[in-house]
Amino acid sequence: RVWVTYGTEVFDVTDFVELHPGGPDKILLAAGGALEPFWALYAVHSQPHVLELLRDYKVGELSPEDAAKPTGDTEDPFAGDPPRHPALRVNSLKPFNAEPPPELLTQSFLTPNELFFTRNHLPVPSVEPGSYRLRVEGPGGRGLSLSLAELRQRFPKHEVTATLQCAGNRRSEMSRVRPVKGLAWDIGAISTARWGGARLRDVLLAAGLGDKTGEDGEWHVCFEGLDVDASGTPYGASIPLKRALSADAEVLLAYEMNGQELPRDHGFPVRVLVPGVVGARSVKWLRSVVVSPSESPSHWQQNDYKGFCPSVDWDSVDFSSAPAIQELPVQSAITEPRPGAAVPAGEITVKGYAWSGGGREVVRVDVSLDGGRSWRVAELGPRPARGRGWAWALWELRAPVAAGTRLDIVCKAVDSSYNVQPDSVAPIWNLRGVLSNAWHRVPVTVTR
Amino acid sequence: RVWVTYGTEVFDVTDFVELHPGGPDKILLAAGGALEPFWALYAVHSQPHVLELLRDYKVGELSPEDAAKPTGDTEDPFAGDPPRHPALRVNSLKPFNAEPPPELLTQSFLTPNELFFTRNHLPVPSVEPGSYRLRVEGPGGRGLSLSLAELRQRFPKHEVTATLQCAGNRRSEMSRVRPVKGLAWDIGAISTARWGGARLRDVLLAAGLGDKTGEDGEWHVCFEGLDVDASGTPYGASIPLKRALSADAEVLLAYEMNGQELPRDHGFPVRVLVPGVVGARSVKWLRSVVVSPSESPSHWQQNDYKGFCPSVDWDSVDFSSAPAIQELPVQSAITEPRPGAAVPAGEITVKGYAWSGGGREVVRVDVSLDGGRSWRVAELGPRPARGRGWAWALWELRAPVAAGTRLDIVCKAVDSSYNVQPDSVAPIWNLRGVLSNAWHRVPVTVTR
Numbered sequence: 001r002v003w004v005t006y007g008t009e010v011f012d013v014t015d016f017v018e019l020h021p022g023g024p025d026k027i028l029l030a031a032g033g034a035l036e037p038f039w040a041l042y043a044v045h046s047q048p049h050v051l052e053l054l055r056d057y058k059v060g061e062l063s064p065e066d067a068a069k070p071t072g073d074t075e076d077p078f079a080g081d082p083p084r085h086p087a088l089r090v091n092s093l094k095p096f097n098a099e100p101p102p103e104l105l106t107q108s109f110l111t112p113n114e115l116f117f118t119r120n121h122l123p124v125p126s127v128e129p130g131s132y133r134l135r136v137e138g139p140g141g142r143g144l145s146l147s148l149a150e151l152r153q154r155f156p157k158h159e160v161t162a163t164l165q166c167a168g169n170r171r172s173e174m175s176r177v178r179p180v181k182g183l184a185w186d187i188g189a190i191s192t193a194r195w196g197g198a199r200l201r202d203v204l205l206a207a208g209l210g211d212k213t214g215e216d217g218e219w220h221v222c223f224e225g226l227d228v229d230a231s232g233t234p235y236g237a238s239i240p241l242k243r244a245l246s247a248d249a250e251v252l253l254a255y256e257m258n259g260q261e262l263p264r265d266h267g268f269p270v271r272v273l274v275p276g277v278v279g280a281r282s283v284k285w286l287r288s289v290v291v292s293p294s295e296s297p298s299h300w301q302q303n304d305y306k307g308f309c310p311s312v313d314w315d316s317v318d319f320s321s322a323p324a325i326q327e328l329p330v331q332s333a334i335t336e337p338r339p340g341a342a343v344p345a346g347e348i349t350v351k352g353y354a355w356s357g358g359g360r361e362v363v364r365v366d367v368s369l370d371g372g373r374s375w376r377v378a379e380l381g382p383r384p385a386r387g388r389g390w391a392w393a394l395w396e397l398r399a400p401v402a403a404g405t406r407l408d409i410v411c412k413a414v415d416s417s418y419n420v421q422p423d424s425v426a427p428i429w430n431l432r433g434v435l436s437n438a439w440h441r442v443p444v445t446v447t448r
Numbered sequence: 449r450v451w452v453t454y455g456t457e458v459f460d461v462t463d464f465v466e467l468h469p470g471g472p473d474k475i476l477l478a479a480g481g482a483l484e485p486f487w488a489l490y491a492v493h494s495q496p497h498v499l500e501l502l503r504d505y506k507v508g509e510l511s512p513e514d515a516a517k518p519t520g521d522t523e524d525p526f527a528g529d530p531p532r533h534p535a536l537r538v539n540s541l542k543p544f545n546a547e548p549p550p551e552l553l554t555q556s557f558l559t560p561n562e563l564f565f566t567r568n569h570l571p572v573p574s575v576e577p578g579s580y581r582l583r584v585e586g587p588g589g590r591g592l593s594l595s596l597a598e599l600r601q602r603f604p605k606h607e608v609t610a611t612l613q614c615a616g617n618r619r620s621e622m623s624r625v626r627p628v629k630g631l632a633w634d635i636g637a638i639s640t641a642r643w644g645g646a647r648l649r650d651v652l653l654a655a656g657l658g659d660k661t662g663e664d665g666e667w668h669v670c671f672e673g674l675d676v677d678a679s680g681t682p683y684g685a686s687i688p689l690k691r692a693l694s695a696d697a698e699v700l701l702a703y704e705m706n707g708q709e710l711p712r713d714h715g716f717p718v719r720v721l722v723p724g725v726v727g728a729r730s731v732k733w734l735r736s737v738v739v740s741p742s743e744s745p746s747h748w749q750q751n752d753y754k755g756f757c758p759s760v761d762w763d764s765v766d767f768s769s770a771p772a773i774q775e776l777p778v779q780s781a782i783t784e785p786r787p788g789a790a791v792p793a794g795e796i797t798v799k800g801y802a803w804s805g806g807g808r809e810v811v812r813v814d815v816s817l818d819g820g821r822s823w824r825v826a827e828l829g830p831r832p833a834r835g836r837g838w839a840w841a842l843w844e845l846r847a848p849v850a851a852g853t854r855l856d857i858v859c860k861a862v863d864s865s866y867n868v869q870p871d872s873v874a875p876i877w878n879l880r881g882v883l884s885n886a887w888h889r890v891p892v893t894v895t896r
Contacts, residue, residue, distance in 0.1 A: 307866050309814050309825045323811050327865035357865055358806075363771050366757050372875055377757045412875065417775035417805055418755050418883050423871035427820055427860065435866050 002028065003059070006035045008067050011057040025103050025338075029087050037085050041112050077123045077230070082264040085114040091183040095120040096265065099188030102335040106351050106394050109381065110161070111191035113258055118265045119166045119189065121235050121300070122227040125285050129269050134253070138291025141209040148269050151253060154206070155198035160250045162275040162390035163355050164282060165190040167305050167325055170333065170440070171433035177426045180433030181314075187333040187440065190355065192391050195273045196256030200244050200289070203253060209291045212241055222296040223272050223283035236298030237281045239274055239326065241291060248388070249359075250275050253286065275390035276358045278325045280305045295324060310429040317431060325434065328357035330421055332365055332395075332413035333440040342447045345403035350378070352440070353392045356415035361389025364414040367397045371408035372423065372439065378411070389416060401446045409442040450476065451507070454483045456515050459505040473551050477535045485533050489560050525571045525678070530712040533562040539631040543568040544713065547636030550783040554799050554842050557829065558609070559639035561706055566713045567614045567637065569683050569748070570675040573733050577717050582701070586739025589657040596717050599701060602654070603646035608698045610723040610838035611803050612730060613638040615753050615773055618781065618888070619881035625874045628881030629762075635781040635888065638803065640839050643721045644704030648692050648737070651701060657739045660689055670744040671720050671731035684746030685729045687722055687774065689739060696836070697807075698723050701734065723838035724806045726773045728753045743772060758877040765879060773882065776805035778869055780813055780843075780861035781888040790895045793851035798826070800888070801840045804863035809837025812862040815845045819856035820871070820887065826859070837864060849894045857890040 001014045013027065020027040022042070030038045035054075039045035078094040088098035099105075100115040111117075129148050136144040146154070168182050169189035200221070204210055212219040219241035224234045243249045254273040255262055262268040267284030274281045280300055295301050306322040332354035337343050348369075354362040365378040381394040393413075401407060412421045422428055425438045449462040461475065468475040470490070478486045483502075487493035526542040536546035547553075548563040559565075577596050584592040594602070616630050617637035648669070652658055660667040667689035672682045691697045702721040703710055710716040715732030722729045728748055743749050754770040780802035785791050796817075802810040813826040829842040841861075849855060860869045870876055873886045 307812075307862065309812065309823050311823050311825070323864060325866060329865055329867040364755075364757065366875075375757050375759050375875065377759070414755065416771060417777055417867075418773060419777040419865075419867045420870050420876055422868050423875060427814075427823065427871060428868055 002031045004030050004035050005033065005062060006051075006054060008062045009058055010060045010062060011054055012059045013054075013057050016057060029101060029104070033086050037114065038087065041114060080126050081124045084118070084265065087115060088118070089186065089188065091185060095122055096124070097183050099185060100191070102187055102338060105188050105191070106335045106353055109383075109391075109394060110193055110258055113193070113260060113263050113266070116191040116193060116257075116266060117164075117166065117189045119279060120227070120265065122229055124264050125226040125228075127226060127269055127285060132269050134270060134286060135288040136203055136207045136209070137288075138207070138209045138212070140211075141207045141291065144203070144207045146203075148255070151198055151203075151270065152255065155202045157196050157256075158199045158250065158252060159194060159196045160252060160273065160275055160390060161192065161194045161384050162273065163190060163192040163392040164273075164279040165328055165331065165355065167278045167280055167328070167434040168432075168436075169331070170436040173425055173438070174429055174433040174436045177429050180429075180431060182433045187335065190331070190353065190392070193257045194259065195252055195254040196259075197252040197254035197270070197273065199247075200251040200253055200272070201247060203289070204244060204291065210245055212291055217293065218242065220292050220295050222288075222290045222292050223281075223286060224288045224290075225283050226285040226287045234287065235283060235300065236296045237283050237301050238292070238296035238298075239277065239281050243274070243277075243326075250388075250390070253289075275388070276327055276360075278305060278328050278357075281326065304432065305434060306432070307435050308430045308432075310427060313431055329435060329437050330354075330356040330360070330362070330413050330415040330419045331437045332362075332411050332421065334409055334411050334442045337409075337442065337444050339442045339444070341444045343401070343444050345401060345446050345448045347398055348401045348407070348446075350397045350399070350409055350411075351395070352378075352411055353394055354411075354413035355392035356389065356413070356419065359388035359390055360415040360417050360419070362393040362413050363416050363418075365393070365395045366412050366414070368410040369399060369401070369407045371441070372410050403446055403448045405446045407444050407446065409444060410439045412439045450479045452478050452483050453481065453510060454499075454502060456510045457506055458508045458510060459502055460507045461502075461505050464505060477549060477552070481534050485562065486535065489533075489562060528574050529572045532566070532713065535563060536566070537634065537636065539633060543570055544572070545631050547633060548639065550635055550786060553636050553639070554783045554801055557831075557839075557842060558641055558706055561641070561708060561711050561714070564639040564641060564705075564714060565612075565614065565637045567727060568675070568713065570677055572712050573674040573676075575674060575717055575733060580717050582718060582734060583736040584651055584655045584657070585736075586655070586657045586660070588659075589655045589739065592651070592655045594651070596703070599646050599651075599718065600703065603650045605644050605704075606647045606698065606700060607642060607644045608700060608721065608723055608838060609640065609642045609832050610721065611638060611640040611840040612721075612727040613776055613779065613803065615726045615728055615776070615882040616880075616884075617779070618884035621873055621886070622877055622881040622884045625877050628877075628879060630881045635783065638779070638801065638840070641705050642707065643700055643702040644707075645700040645702035645718070645721065647695075648699040648701055648720070649695060651737070652692060652739065658693055660739055665741065666690065668740050668743050670736075670738045670740050671729075671734060672736045672738075673731050674733040674735045682735065683731060683748065684744045685731050685749050686740070686744035686746075687725065687729050691722070691725075691774075698836075698838070701737075723836075724775055724808075726753060726776050726805075729774065752880065753882060754880070755883045756878045756880075758875060761879055777883060777885050778802075778804040778808070778810070778861050778863040778867045779885045780810075780859050780869065782857055782859050782890045785857075785890060785892050787890045787892070789892045791849070791855075791892050793849060793894050793896045795846055796849045796855070796894075798845045798847070798857055798859075799843070800826075800859055801842055802859075802861035803840035804837065804861070804867065807836035807838055808863040808865050808867070810841040810861050811864050811866075813841070813843045814860050814862070816858040817847060817849070817855045819889075820858050851894055851896045853894045855892050855894065857892060858887045860887045
């Protein structure tokens with residue numbers, strides 16, 4: 001049977017599951033735990049009649065031990081990690097890596113902070129905002145050391161609605177072709193927020209670092225986080241200086257996410273936010289910004305997050321032979337229905353997201369119900385009117401379906417450069433399982 | 449038997465075909481016609497011993513009638529078109545549309561002007577350079593009327609090595625899926641040159657038209673050519689003003705092509721050259737540049753050169769629903785060997801080109817000999833060290849092949865945003881046959 005808690009009370013909601021106005025799949029996400037985190041996300045629940053309705057299902061109280069919060073282990077470097085939303089699907093607990101379930105991913109254009117996919121490489125640092133300092137330096141520049149207050153006050157706040165995607169999103173589909181090294185992300189290592197912060201461009205210009213884009217090759221901006229491994233080595237990454245200095249590229253040193261201060265899991269108090277670029281370059285818990293003639297020497301810049309030919313294995317790989325991933329290719333996935341679902345005959349509603357890197361807006365999503373033999377054009381949801389295509393498009397297709405049939409639902413997106421997704425996974429397979437952007441396929445059966 | 453001419457002399461070179469140092473396929477391109485246009489392209493022939501060698505094969509003289517040039521038809525609007533190189537494969541004579549044969553396409557990084565693919569929509573205008581004027585205008589600007597000498601002298605000459613590709617390149621592969629409307633281009637509607645001219649940016653700034661990129665929506669730069677249809681309507685197209693004003697985008701008003709003045713077929717005396725963008729926007733025989741809040745009203749901007757879902761047909765198409773093609777997606781094709789060829793056992797050499805739009809450099813080309821089941825990485829040829837990835841990469845793969853086997857050679861390219869080509873043609877099929885960039889496939893047999 002299905003139970004949930006609210007405060008210290010326990011409710012058996014088995015008979016309510018099918019009556020849930022948001023659908024049975026949504027209420028089942030809370031099964032076996034507390035309702036509060038879900039009700040906090042969906043404001044429709046904060047009405048008196050909802051709680052009254054719940055009281056009808058009360059079956060008891062939590063024991064005092066179960067109601068008490070667990071105590072941390074002081075030997076564990078991850079003991080200081082923040083609490084997380086129970087709806088997140090955890091791919092790795094330490095370091096914490098988790099994605100929202102597909103059913104919630106496309107519930108809203110902006111992903112609630114609590115559900116935004118989290119990709120941590122190391123323990124979450126505890127930062128005292130009053131003593132935080134951001135170091136900004138480079139050859140010929142005036143070194144800056146900025147407090148959080150200075151970052152907020154010296155530079156105009158700029159806001160960008162942008163999607164972040166992990167290079168490993170949809171890796172689990174690639175693993176099914178041949179095993180790869182990496183976390184088994186499903187389709188949820190992608191989320192969208194409204195970010196606020198100082199433009200990196202403004203900060204670099206204030207530090208006298210705006211003039212390194214001449215003829216002497218490409219320069220870079222290297223970022224380091226406050227998150228460190230056991231040897232004290234921080235997470236690091238870099239982007240081309242040209243992008244950092246471009247007003248159009250809108251690279252931020254962000255301190256706000258959907259109108260709130262950055263959550264600890266997303267880089268409190270300051271993170272880099274590079275629109276249109278793989279999430280790995282949007283360094284969290286930012287401690288330094290260094291302009292350099294070379295890319296970041298970090299492991300994650302040099303020997304990870306790169307793409308290779310399917311024939312390259314761990315014996316033959318030469319990481320120096322491939323460029324570090326920056327802009328990501330065009331992507332889309334189906335969030336509803338779920339693979340293997342049984343859907344009622346009549347009309348099916350297919351939902352999903354589509355996005356492309358580099359500010360290339362999604363111009364069309366094609367959906368097939370017959371494995372790619374025939375295609376229909378999905379309806380794209382509303383998107384911000386202004387600015388470049390930094391954010392995803394949510395899309396939907398309604399189509400009649402006959403009882404007793406099997407559907408092989410497929411989606412593929414087209415971006416403003418008319419780039420398309422590849423048909424199949426095997427030819428883009430790579431040993432790290434990154435850049436998995438083949439057509440997304442969801443088989444379902446039609447009942448009744 | 450195989451004959452060629454040189455001057456008024458006729459030679460039977462049948463016995464020389466297999467001895468030709470450049471390979472039998474190259475000499476056969478001249479079969480049945482004059483040698484001069486080919487010798488002019490490949491300087492190796494301008495040595496005395498080559499002509500001596502040819503004399504051994506002399507069999508006669510041209511009759512006076514055959515030696516005389518044909519006279520033009522004054523009623524024909526195309527009668528004033530320039531002479532063309534006989535190696536070009538003609539897809540349409542009036543208007544003239546032709547591509548170099550694949551064997552010649554990747555002989556050199558820069559395509560010789562005589563072999564550069566030609567895509568004319570209308571008769572080639574005859575322009576008297578002394579009286580040529582280019583009109584430049586827009587709201588709030590100072591209208592300019594520039595002579596050719598003013599364009600050359602008032603603005604610094606800027607040079608760009610860039611590949612141009614027709615939206616319809618490789619259309620014939622799409623037609624094999626289902627008929628489409630359009631010229632049956634093979635893989636040669638793509639070529640590369642070193643272009644020289646004034647930056648469009650500099651000309652727009654001189655005309656006081658540099659300030660229309662504010663918050664009031666996207667502005668455009670509309671181009672018209674001197675080529676007109678029977679009703680007097682010129683060819684026209686537009687690009688976003690943002691691209692036109694960007695120093696990085698390097699948009700030219702070009703008057704030089706590979707160090708020579710523009711050939712008539714390529715826009716003499718001035719054409720637009722938009723690197724990284726579909727050839728259709730690089731308007732030839734340029735007569736006007738107009739900054740506007742709207743895209744060009746031209747047929748070719750509004751109702752052509754757009755991509756659609758495969759299910760859209762001529763009854764259902766709504767041209768306003770799709771964006772005009774600007775940047776093109778990643779592309780590659782195999783130029784050697786040719787489909788259906790018999791290649792000797794031992795080692796095979798596969799050659800081709802790869803390119804992507806928007807300045808996204810090609811970072812890898814994968815080649816398969818077994819239809820896409822296994823892949824090898826091709827070797828990329830040298831490219832210009834400086835600048836963005838406006839130009840193609842020529843590539844080559846050598847691999848051992850066993851006698852008596854059939855090879856299904858396939859290539860696919862990856863660009864710097866890690867975009868890849870789709871596996872198959874049918875899912876990207878569209879009624880105009882544009883954007884044909886699926887894996888290129890060349891079946892061959894291995895002999896001996």
